[in-house]
Amino acid sequence: xxxxxxxxxxxxxxxxxxxxxxxxxxxxxxxxxxxxxxxxxxxxxxxxxxxxxxxxxxxxxxxxxxxxxxxxxxxxxxxxxxxxxxxxxxxxxxxxxxxxxxxxxxxxxxxxxxxxxxxxxxxxxxxxxxxxxxxxxxxxxxxxxxxxxxxxxxxxxxxxxxxxxxxxxxxxxxxxxxxxxxxxxxxxxxxxxxxxxxxxxxxxxxxxxxxxxxxxxxxxxxxxxxxxxxxxxxxxxxxxxxxxxxxxxxxxxxxxxxxxxxxxxxxxxxxxxxxxxxxxxxxxxxxxxxxxxxxxxxxxxxxxxxxxxxxxxxxxxxxxxxxxxxxxxxxxxxxxxxxxxxxxxxxxxxxxxxxxxxxxxxxxxxxxxxxxxxxxxxxxxxxxxxxxxxxxxxxxxxxxxxxxxxxxxxxxxxxxxxxxxxxxxxxxxxxxxxxxxxxxxxxxxxxxxxxxxxxxxxxxxxxxxxxxxxxxxxxxxxxxxxxxxxxxxxxxxxxxxxxxxxxxxxxxxxxxxxxxxxxxxxxxxxxxxxxxxxxxxxxxxxxxxxxxxxxxxxxxxxxxxxxxxxxxxxxxxxxxxxxxxxxxxxxxxxxxxxxxxxxxxxxxxxxxxxxxxxxxxxxxxxxxxxxxxxxxxxxxxxxxxxxxxxxxxxxxxxxxxxxxxxxxxxxxxxxxxxxxxxxxxxxxxxxxx
Numbered sequence: 292x293x294x295x296x297x298x299x300x301x302x303x304x305x306x307x308x309x310x311x312x313x314x315x316x317x318x319x320x321x322x323x324x325x326x327x328x329x330x331x332x333x334x335x336x337x338x339x340x341x342x343x344x345x346x347x348x349x350x351x352x353x354x355x356x357x358x359x360x361x362x363x364x365x366x367x368x369x370x371x372x373x374x375x376x377x378x379x380x381x382x383x384x385x386x387x388x389x390x391x392x393x394x395x396x397x398x399x400x401x402x403x404x405x406x407x408x409x410x411x412x413x414x415x416x417x418x419x420x421x422x423x424x425x426x427x428x429x430x431x432x433x434x435x436x437x438x439x440x441x442x443x444x445x446x447x448x449x450x451x452x453x454x455x456x457x458x459x460x461x462x463x464x465x466x467x468x469x470x471x472x473x474x475x476x477x478x479x480x481x482x483x484x485x486x487x488x489x490x491x492x493x494x495x496x497x498x499x500x501x502x503x504x505x506x507x508x509x510x511x512x513x514x515x516x517x518x519x520x521x522x523x524x525x526x527x528x529x530x531x532x533x534x535x536x537x538x539x540x541x542x543x544x545x546x547x548x549x550x551x552x553x554x555x556x557x558x559x560x561x562x563x564x565x566x567x568x569x570x571x572x573x574x575x576x577x578x579x580x581x582x583x584x585x586x587x588x589x590x591x592x593x594x595x596x597x598x599x600x601x602x603x604x605x606x607x608x609x610x611x612x613x614x615x616x617x618x619x620x621x622x623x624x625x626x627x628x629x630x631x632x633x634x635x636x637x638x639x640x641x642x643x644x645x646x647x648x649x650x651x652x653x654x655x656x657x658x659x660x661x662x663x664x665x666x667x668x669x670x671x672x673x674x675x676x677x678x679x680x681x682x683x684x685x686x687x688x689x690x691x692x693x694x695x696x697x698x699x700x701x702x703x704x705x706x707x708x709x710x711x712x713x714x715x716x717x718x719x720x721x722x723x724x725x726x727x728x729x730x731x732x733x734x735x736x737x738x739x740x741x742x743x744x745x746x747x748x749x750x751x752x753x754x755x756x757x758x759x760x761x762x763x764x765x766x767x768x769x770x771x772x773x774x775x776x777x778x779x780x781x782x783x784x785x786x787x788x789x790x791x792x793x794x795x796x797x798x799x800x801x802x803x804x805x806x807x808x809x810x811x812x813x814x815x816x817x818x819x820x821x822x823x824x825x826x827x828x829x830x831x832x833x834x835x836x837x838x839x840x841x842x843x844x845x846x847x848x849x850x851x852x853x854x855x856x857x858x859x860x861x862x863x864x865x866x867x868x869x870x871x872x873x874x875x876x877x878x879x880x881x882x883x884x885x886x887x888x889x890x891x892x893x894x895x896x897x898x899x900x901x902x903x904x905x906x907x908x909x910x911x912x913x914x915x916x917x918x919x920x921x922x923x924x925x926x927x928x929x930x931x932x933x934x935x936x937x938x939x940x941x942x943x944x945x946x947x948x949x950x951x952x953x954x955x956x957x958x959x960x961x962x963x964x965x966x967x968x969x970x971x972x973x974x975x976x977x978x979x980x
Contacts, residue, residue: 304356305900307783308343308366309541309564309776310334311590314652314750315342316955318779319350322362325905328354329776331750331955333687334652339370340525347532358533363900365782367541367563370521371514375561376613378416380513381488384451385417386444386461386476387505389424394462395509398502413614416513421454423447425463425476431796433468439476448483460512462492462505467794470497488515495558496619498890499794503618510612511558519554526550537826541781543621545570545604546788546896549825558619561612564778566622569597569604571781572746575771577602578904579973583743584769585729587759588778589751591632592649594725596732597624598743605736620790620894627728631669631751632656635717637705643713645720657698660691666702668721670695672754674714676922677959680933681952683750711923722758729763737876744769748777753958757947757976761961768964768976772904772936775955787897789821792890798842799869799886804860810891811835811857818895827897838890839869841881847889848872906970909942916949924948925962936974943968947976 303322308315317330330349335341343366350356374380387394395415404410425447427439451459459480461473470493477489492501492508526538538550543562553560568588576584576599584599598605607623609616628647632655635645645668650656654663658673672678679690696710703713733740744767747756753774760768771777791814797803815833822831835854840847850872856864866886874880916932924931932945936953944967947960951974960966964976 302357302360304361305363305783305902306350306361306365307567307779307781308346308364309567309778309782310339310342310366310368310370311564311592311749311778314591314775315346316776316779317346317350318773318776318783319354319356320783320902322900325903327773327904328356329773329779329955331687331775336651336653339368339521340528343525344528344532347534359535361534361536363539363783364529364534364536365539365541365547365785366525367560367567367778367782368521369564371518371557371561372564372612374514374517375416375510375615379517380416381457381516382421382455383417383509383512384421384423384447384454384456384459385505385509386423386425386447386459388428388464389426389443391464391501392419392422392424394502394505395422416509416615417460421451421456423451427463427472427476429463429465429469429472431465431468433465435469435472439472439479441476441479444476444479445483448480448487452484452487456487458488458490458512458515460490460492460505460508462501462508464501466491466493467497467499467504470494488512490515495556496792497794498618498792499796503616506615507558507618510561510615510617511556514557514561515555518557518560522550522554539782541567541785542788543610543617543619544606544788544790544894545622545781545785547782547785547899548787548789552825558617561617562610562621562624565595565597565624565626566604567781567785568595568748568778569599569622569624569781570785571777571779572597572748572771573599573602573604574780574784574902575769575777575971575973576746578971579769579969581744581769585740585743585745585765587725587745587747587752587756588749589747589755590630590749591651591655591751592628592630593626594629594728594751595624595626596725596729597622598732598736598738600738620892625728625732627724629668629721629724631667631754633668633721634665635667635671635699635702635720636665637702641706643702643706643716643720645717645724656695658690658692658695659688660694664698666695666698666717668717668751668755670698671714671717672957672959674699674711675718675924676920677754677950678957680920680950681935681957683957711928715923715926718755718758722755722762725755725759726762729759740765746771748774750775750956753956755959757959757961757964760976761963761978766978766980770958770974770976772972772974773953773955774958784899784902786899787822787825787827789818789825789895791817791821791893791895794890795888797888799839799862799866799888801860801862803888804857804862807888807891808857808860811854811893814891814893815895818893822895822897825897829897832896832898834894834896836892837865837888838892840887840889841873842885842887844887847887848876849892904971907941907972909968909970910940911942911944912940914939914943914945916945920950922948922950939968939972939974941968941970941972
């Protein structure tokens with residue numbers, strides 16, 4: 292094509308990046324040739340974003356990547372969630388209705404764990420002395436019965452600044468119906484104190500229930516300065532490297548958005564890393580023809596679990612960010628503080644415990660040789676012989692078995708048990724902790740895990756995944772070719788996705804249909820405008836749903852709706868969909884019951900890039916191990932085969948126990964499992980009945 296540059300003619304790089312607690316993962320696809328490059332780099336907690344530049348340098352050196360040839364750059368980060376967990380966010384003030392100053396303290400009058408004698412409510416992100424009541428009142432129907440008292444606003448602003456607030460959250464009753472009162476107070480704050488940033492609850496997430504709306508707005512404001520500053524610095528760094536592609540961010544809902552929106556809608560990206568992993572796993576599942584998957588993403592600090600049903604990730608609201616609920620649509624993920632860097636210790640009663648404290652990337656597990664002294668799950672894997680037979684993290688780490696043995700040995704001395712037995716106990720505890728969390732997830736979802744295959748990924752997932760699957764009674768495990776960068780791939784293949792909500796509060800009936808059509812039409816226009824602002828020019832997929840309940844119920848369920856039902860005024864189809872969904876969830880429905888529609892929801896989706904990895908012809912053959920290694924497993928020490936993942940071709944078969952070493956992780960295969968490699972180079976493990 293005339294005018295096409297040499298760079299354009301040669302390469303078209305699309306890069307997905309996921310920043311975890313220990314490593315930053317890169318997945319780079321050269322779209323014209325189909326070549327895939329992956330990489331791991333240790334994180335730099337003291338300078339977030341510096342590790343990203345290191346990764347781009349290594350990709351340029353190893354793969355010949357030219358930053359000017361990057362046409363898509365997507366990245367997820369833990370800056371926001373770590374800010375909340377570590378409580379290093381901005382000091383905030385809350386302006387709410389006079390008489391409702393205790394809204395975040397009262398919450399929903401529930402204890403986090405009603406069965407624990409030591410359970411306590413978390414300390415709020417806004418202290419009570421920075422909560423101010425403003426005389427103002429709007430009724431649930433949108434009628435204003437008391438205008439905000441701006442003289443009180445002025446005195447509250449002065450008091451908030453005197454008490455160190457850097458930003459203000461404005462959250463009034465019934466702002467979901469009409470945000471005018473919040474906007475008026477925001478404008479006054481902006482006039483009085485332009486140095487303060489301000490968020491209104493209705494602009495963040497305009498949904499009914501003041502506690503949920505308020506806490507979501509608080510989380511958004513709490514992380515805003517750090518995320519906005521981080522993204523600004525990141526954009527500057529990318530431009531300095533010659534990357535002209537816009538910086539896209541992965542979202543908690545599994546989609547992506549541009550950096551400009553990320554600086555304001557910070558709450559949308561708090562769970563971006565975990566969501567991207569599930570989206571990447573769903574992509575691999577569809578590629579392999581799998582419909583029902585339990586994902587296991589183990590990093591340095593945590594293990595995350597999610598269900599994939601019919602090849603699609605599952606969504607929900609109310610996910611926990613540290614100690615606080617997040618009430619925006621998110622990929623449903625359950626987490627536990629067990630990871631490769633989780634520290635093993637002996638408590639005051641002489642009991643061995645694992646996690647939730649992690650060694651992180653600095654200093655990291657003892658075997659990394661970076662100054663870590665505490666025994667971790669990774670050290671236990673080294674002592675048992677599963678790890679330490681090749682360099683890790685694309686050559687950045689070498690395992691020092693002597694350091695691992697010394698760290699675990701100190702625990703063994705305290706317990707009075709042999710070294711290998713102590714290391715095995717650490718692994719058994721880690722697996723049992725994950726077992727409990729997965730059983731909870733399966734019970735909540737009402738599924739039988741025997742119908743699912745487990746897909747482990749992340750740096751630690753393949754190390755422990757097969758042992759967890761065996762304990763759960765699951766018959767199959769599928770490890771992608773590059774498990775360590777599945778989350779980065781998830782960002783690479785993710786769609787643009789914007790979620791919108793409107794609280795309606797209407798009884799389902801003929802009289803409500805015009806209101807439904809009008810509300811959805813406005814939301815559709817908003818969704819299309821959002822996609823256009825993100826730079827999307829192709830067709831849009833619009834997913835409609837409603838939060839519905841029987842009259843008298845306290846909480847609602849989400850019911851997918853078809854546009855044709857609204858356009859045709861088919862209230863019966865909407866009712867039937869609700870009854871069917873209610874029966875599926877609760878095994879009960881009432882066809883004669885009156886139905887309320889509480890919230891309307893819309894997801895506006897712009898399809899991401901089409902990505903296809905090459906397929907290989909399967910040639911059935913028994914794979915020969917590179918050599919035999921010594922592993923402590925099942926209470927005994929035995930010789931097992933060591934295989935190199937790069938040498939396993941489509942159709943390769945072998946039996947466990949075995950170890951498969953590769954550049955981004957290690958796959959530990961217990962006894963009783965048989966392994967084969969499919970045409971996509973996924974590694975399938977099958978346990979005997």
